[in-house]
Amino acid sequence: MMEPPAIDPGRHALFLDFDGTLVGFVDDPAKVAIRPAARDRLEELAEALSGALAIVSGRRIADLDRFLAPLEFAAAGVHGLERRGAPGGKIERLAGPELLDDTRERLSETLAGNPRLRLEDKGTALVLHYRNAADLEDMARRAMDQAVAGRHDLVVMNGDNIVEVHPAGMDKGVALAAIMEAPPFAGRLPVYVGDDTTDEYALKTAREAGGVSIKVGSKDSVAEYRLKDVAAVHRWLGVPD
Structure with missing residues (x-):
């Protein structure tokens, strides 16, 4: 894959995954921290893009806001089950927690x-995490499959050291397409950057829309372009050293 082109503030809408893209992985996901210089650069880019910058993550939007405070970008959280279509806007939730009560049990x-x-x-x-228990990967996946047996309204997704379940009909690609329908994103070309298996949906959607699809890391991908790691993402975004 090739190095990605530069962001064009007049044409592009920028969508960024969080973990593995803007920040590296840590044993405790609650303890990640973004470099202040990277956060400041995101603020500059959002202004240059007239607000058309969104964070797309498996995390909740409230958690993203905490990591990026005081900034509140447009965002899709929990793979799109939470959405904020514009910076500082209202968070829309597409499902309630009661759908997963039986799975919890x-x-x-x-x-x-x-x-x-x-x-x-x-x-x-x-989300069932096995980052510190790689030998339990098969058990984690089997347990989740058993927990949702017979539930056609739920979908299981396997990611980096996790297995996740959420209501069906939503993924990062669907979330990207929904956000692109309204200002400040409408009429622009999507640029998506992500590292995980779950990002493949959005990478495919961005590419099919004539936008720019950028895979972080060395795993197989539908993306057209590639960046090596978080540091490479920061350099591409123009984050100062």
């Missing part, structure tokens, strides 16, 4: 017997 026995697994409850999604 079914996972409880596995969690009790395997304390190295950690369940992150996002309300509208459940």
Whole structure:
């Protein structure tokens, strides 16, 4: 894959994954921190793009806001189950936590017997982490599949050291397309940057829309362009050293 082109403030809308793209991975996801210079550069880019910069993540928007404070960009959280279509706007939630009550109950026995697994409850999604227990990957995936057996209204997604379940019909590509329908994004070409398996939906959507698709890392991808790692993303964005 080739190095990506520069961002064109007059034509592009920029969509950025968070973990593995703007920040590196840490053992405790609650303890990630973005470099102040990177946060400041995102603010500059959002202004240059007339607000057409969005963070697209599996995290909740409230968590993204905390990491990026005091900034509140347009965002899609929990793979699009939460959306904020414009900077500082209202957060829209497309589903409620009660849809996952039965799944929570079914996972409880596995969690009790395997304390190295950690369940992150996002309300509208459940994420089973095995970053510090790689030998339990098969168990985690099997437990989640069993927990959603017979539920056609839920979908399981496998990511980097996680297995996640959330209501069906939503992914990062659907979220990108929805955000692109309204100002300040409408009429622009989407530029999407992401590293995870879950980002492939949005990378495909951006490419099919005639935009720019950028994969972070070395994994196989539908993306047209590639950046090596978080540091390379920062350089491409113009973050000062």
